[in-house]
Amino acid sequence: MSVQSSREFWRAIHPPVEKPTLRILSHGGGVQTSTLLFMAERGEIDRPDAAIMGDGGNEPQAVYDYLAYASERTRIPVYLYNNANILEHIRRSKGLPDGKQLMALPYYLADGGRMMRTCTNTVKIEAVTKQVRQLLGLTKGQRVPLNTRVEVMIGISTDEKSRAGGFPAERWQSVRYPLLEEEMSFGDCLRWLDDRQYKRAPRSRCIVCPFRSNESWRQLTKAEFEQACEVDDFIREGGTPPRGYQSLPYLHADRVPLRQVDLSRVDLFPEDDCTGSCST
Secondary structure, three states: OOHHHHHHHHHHHOOOOOOOOEEEEEOOOOHHHHHHHHHHHOOOOOOOOEEEEEOOOOOOHHHHHHHHHHHOOOOOOEEEEOOOOHHHHHHHHOOOOOOOOOOOOOOEEOOOOEOOOOHHHHHHHHHHHHHHHHHOOOOOOOOOOOOOOEEEEEOOOHHHHHHOOOOOOOOOEEEEOHHHHOOOOHHHHHHHHHHOOOOOOOOOOOOOOOOOOHHHHHOOOHHHHHHHHHHHHHOOHHHOOOOOOOOOEEOOOOOOOHHHOOOOOOOOOOOOOOOHHHHO
């Protein structure tokens, strides 16, 4: 499909908002949304009023460093919004019920199952919406005016286009996929960054995220990997699973303690990644 045809196709499904109240880039901290940020700065796509990244307080340092690097090279404001702390939720999940809601991580379970996750929605998507409300000047509980239209740009590329449409937009939000409009893959994003002499962004996901290949685990710093191992041990502490789980959880697909995994093995399958709104 040509770029022109692709642009027409995706704009027919997710039409751009004419004169939006705000145009926002939902920034995942990774390659695709970093590419979009720089493309917008250079005038190659519509310019957002702000970029917003939901922060669970557990990204690798390389992600925070790159966000600072990107912020210095654009006039587009970049916001980091902490809606929930992943490690705090994990700690509470092993304690007594406290009446507060817990997010679920996609742990691998000893019985062969997999836990459904809610962390992406809590840490990433809700954070974007709350920061947007602040930018609109709304107080907690205040209704969004009926004439408000906010366009949210998502960094999903052509090699993961099956994920398009999964962003649970509010009624006053419209979602748009600029990389799909431009017929750009993940590899195209890397080449775009290289050709314009930008540093490549790291892959973005929380340190303790189970959506990691062996290669991805190896890329953590020694301190970050040790933190992941400590969390992996903690979620099975006492031989009991966290609240809401029926089986012991693990961070690695081998379903053994992370410290015991042979991470030197070659990954046989593509990395099982988070949704686009989480990790792009």
